[in-house]
Amino acid sequence: MSYQLLLDTGKCQGYANCLIEAPQIWDFDEENDIATLKDCQPGEDLRSVAEASVRCCPARAISMLEG
Numbered sequence: 001m002s003y004q005l006l007l008d009t010g011k012c013q014g015y016a017n018c019l020i021e022a023p024q025i026w027d028f029d030e031e032n033d034i035a036t037l038k039d040c041q042p043g044e045d046l047r048s049v050a051e052a053s054v055r056c057c058p059a060r061a062i063s064m065l066e067g
Contacts, residue, residue: 004065005040005050011061021056022049035061 014033019026027036054062
């Protein structure tokens with residue numbers, strides 16, 4: 001089953017917890033102090049770290065859509 005990650009840049013506070021959890025998926029825009037997605041549809045092999053990045057965001061700026 002496929003999934004997609006969504007980032008609400010308006011909510012992102014620049015903690016970079018997502019980058020720490022899943023550097024394969026996330027990057028950081030230091031100029032704007034927000035996270036950026038390298039790939040909004042990472043493969044199943046990265047699902048566990050993608051889910052961890054959603055859970056670890058204190059600003060609740062990341063969500064995951066199934067399907």
